[in-house]
Amino acid sequence: MTLTWIQKLMPSKIRTETSEKGTVPEGLWSKCPNCNDILYRSEVERNLEVCPKCSHHMRIPGRKRLQLFLDAGERLEIGEDLLPVDPLKFKDSKKYRDRLNQAQKATGEKDALVVLAGHLHGRPVVAAAFSFEFMAGSMGSVVGERFIRGVHHCLEWNLPLIVFSASGGARMQESLLSLFQMAKTSAALARLAEKGLPFISVMTDPTMGGVSASLAMLGDINIGEPGALIGFAGPRVIEQTVREKLPEGFQHSEFLLEHGALDMIMDRRDLRDKLARLLDLLMAGKDSTAAPLFPETFPAG
Amino acid sequence: MDLKFLDFEQPIAELEAQIEELKRIGSDNEINISDEISKLEDKSQKLTERIFSSLSAWQVSQLSRHPQRPYTLDYLELMFDEFHELHGDRVFADDPAIVGGLCRLDGQPVVVMGHQKGRDTKEKIYRNFGMPRPEGYRKALRLMRLAERFRLPILCFIDTPGAYPGIGAEERGQSEAIARNLFGMSRLQTPILCTVIGEGGSGGALAIGVGDRLLMLQYSTYSVISPEGCASILWKSADKAELAAEAMGITSDRLKELELIDEIVPEPLGGAHRDRRRIAETLKQTLKRHLDELLHTPREALLEQRYARLAGYGVYEEAG
Numbered sequence: 001m002t003l004t005w006i007q008k009l010m011p012s013k014i015r016t017e018t019s020e021k022g023t024v025p026e027g028l029w030s031k032c033p034n035c036n037d038i039l040y041r042s043e044v045e046r047n048l049e050v051c052p053k054c055s056h057h058m059r060i061p062g063r064k065r066l067q068l069f070l071d072a073g074e075r076l077e078i079g080e081d082l083l084p085v086d087p088l089k090f091k092d093s094k095k096y097r098d099r100l101n102q103a104q105k106a107t108g109e110k111d112a113l114v115v116l117a118g119h120l121h122g123r124p125v126v127a128a129a130f131s132f133e134f135m136a137g138s139m140g141s142v143v144g145e146r147f148i149r150g151v152h153h154c155l156e157w158n159l160p161l162i163v164f165s166a167s168g169g170a171r172m173q174e175s176l177l178s179l180f181q182m183a184k185t186s187a188a189l190a191r192l193a194e195k196g197l198p199f200i201s202v203m204t205d206p207t208m209g210g211v212s213a214s215l216a217m218l219g220d221i222n223i224g225e226p227g228a229l230i231g232f233a234g235p236r237v238i239e240q241t242v243r244e245k246l247p248e249g250f251q252h253s254e255f256l257l258e259h260g261a262l263d264m265i266m267d268r269r270d271l272r273d274k275l276a277r278l279l280d281l282l283m284a285g286k287d288s289t290a291a292p293l294f295p296e297t298f299p300a301g
Numbered sequence: 302m303d304l305k306f307l308d309f310e311q312p313i314a315e316l317e318a319q320i321e322e323l324k325r326i327g328s329d330n331e332i333n334i335s336d337e338i339s340k341l342e343d344k345s346q347k348l349t350e351r352i353f354s355s356l357s358a359w360q361v362s363q364l365s366r367h368p369q370r371p372y373t374l375d376y377l378e379l380m381f382d383e384f385h386e387l388h389g390d391r392v393f394a395d396d397p398a399i400v401g402g403l404c405r406l407d408g409q410p411v412v413v414m415g416h417q418k419g420r421d422t423k424e425k426i427y428r429n430f431g432m433p434r435p436e437g438y439r440k441a442l443r444l445m446r447l448a449e450r451f452r453l454p455i456l457c458f459i460d461t462p463g464a465y466p467g468i469g470a471e472e473r474g475q476s477e478a479i480a481r482n483l484f485g486m487s488r489l490q491t492p493i494l495c496t497v498i499g500e501g502g503s504g505g506a507l508a509i510g511v512g513d514r515l516l517m518l519q520y521s522t523y524s525v526i527s528p529e530g531c532a533s534i535l536w537k538s539a540d541k542a543e544l545a546a547e548a549m550g551i552t553s554d555r556l557k558e559l560e561l562i563d564e565i566v567p568e569p570l571g572g573a574h575r576d577r578r579r580i581a582e583t584l585k586q587t588l589k590r591h592l593d594e595l596l597h598t599p600r601e602a603l604l605e606q607r608y609a610r611l612a613g614y615g616v617y618e619e620a621g
Contacts, residue, residue, distance in 0.1 A: 190484045
């Protein structure tokens with residue numbers, strides 16, 4: 001094992017303890033899940049949650065993702081008043097209600113998707129991001145509804161749409177309602193396409209199942225974050241079905257790029273600049289400057 | 302074909318075996334036992350009615366996968382005047398897990414497609430157990446575009462455990478193929494009428510299931526994940542499939558209550574496989590009725606209604 005500078009600085013006793021525990025106290029330090037290096041928390045944050053040592057792209061909650069992506073300043077949250085319910089009274093080992101409460105408490109979010117209208121280097125956009133921490137970023141009724149309200153906002157104000165997906169797929173606890181969110185979100189994107197407004201889909205780790213097989217793969221430009229797991233069926237399910245070893249790098253961004261499913265892989269630290277340029281090319285000749293960001297100027301309905 | 306009985310139908314199977322036995326004796330001897338036979342037949346009918354009046358979701362799930370249940374090609378033969386199968390996605394291959402082509406339904410030209418399962422082992426493997434790969438979905442979309450170009454309505458029959466979880470399927474873009482169909486079907490300029498005839502398994506079912514009407518045969522199921530899959534994730538054991546089937550509400554009556562489907566097509570007593578001609582006739586009349594309405598809807602209104610329908614899916618609360 002190669003030692004990092006901080007490990008070298010530590011007396012050997014402490015060093016052993018730290019690596020045996022395998023965890024790092026919250027706050028000042030964190031550990032890269034890929035290279036296992038102990039990292040200075042604020043440095044990781046400054047680096048947009050990308051490991052400064054190995055460039056591993058760590059998962060980030062939806063709201064934080066949008067905070068890092070959009071310009072500082074006013075933003076309009078779309079669909080924040082939508083709350084999940086439990087139409088099937090679903091219960092496995094736990095009630096869906098309890099799972100929701102727990103996820104809401106743990107994340108401070110009401111559901112797994114955040115949609116914001118804001119600016120990207122001064123250009124008005126709508127951006128949405130999934131939170132994997134919220135029930136594996138699963139798509140249920142609220143995610144679907146927030147998503148299409150975001151699309152409708154784009155349609156109304158001639159705005160491009162950028163979506164960061166991170167999801168295990170459809171939310172089983174909403175059963176068929178969640179499956180149908182795939183049709184709902186795809187239908188909205190078809191309208192966006194008809195109006196000639198661009199949709200840039202950024203697939204982050206992981207983008208699987210019903211989210212991958214609907215909105216995520218429908219980008220005018222499909223972008224993967226480095227090393228993200230992206231696919232329809234989960235790797236274990238496939239392994240059990242075909243009873244073969246999966247190919248090296250199977251279902252990772254680099255694999256998808258090679259197989260023609262992605263346009264490009266983009267480092268998180270380049271996203272803001274590069275997407276702004278892409279949008280300039282795709283939005284040439286479209287006027288979306290009138291888009292309001294304040295709720296009081298936001299039209300009803 | 303000898304009727305196959307499911308576990309929960311065993312009491313019926315026993316009665317039926319008795320009836321068979323009596324019939325055999327009756328034809329061998331000169332004793333008249335027809336009274337006895339008709340009594341037993343009556344009893345069997347009543348027993349079937351009783352068992353089928355309170356089926357659990359798991360039992361319905363077994364019926365939806367009954368080995369003798371009519372498949373897409375059976376309906377094609379029973380319901381349509383002619384069928385010209387069209388093959389291939391024009392890119393990679395022809396996927397036998399989805400069949401489709403040009404048909405006439407009482408004179409009306411239509412494009413029909415559906416998942417296809419196999420009956421015997423050889424055909425099951427050939428049809429990949431009704432689990433499509435990306436080329437199946439791409440073939441389906443190609444046929445839909447053809448229907449749109451020639452102004453033909455589309456009928457889709459859904460009957461799949463789900464999209465095939467294979468290495469090649471992922472390499473060739475299973476996700477994209479499914480997504481592209483959802484995207485395409487939502488704006489297709491021709492009526493689309495979808496019917497779940499057996500197993501409606503997840504994204505693999507939905508990929509040919511977006512349209513203007515959604516019907517379900519009485520004992521078919523439609524679900525976001527198979528009961529076994531759900532059980533192994535949420536209950537950590539596939540043995541809990543029965544509980545998962547119940548919890549997910551995968552049966553036609555539950556889904557009608559949730560307003561996710563338009564109509565339940567009633568099946569003959571004991572299930573569609575007990576009387577293929579009858580279910581085919583019932584389905585045919587139902588499809589014709591819906592098709593007639595859709596064909597009389599102006600195209601713009603059709604697309605508006607379809608969008609409103611898709612956008613309306615979901616149950617949530619809105620605060621404030």
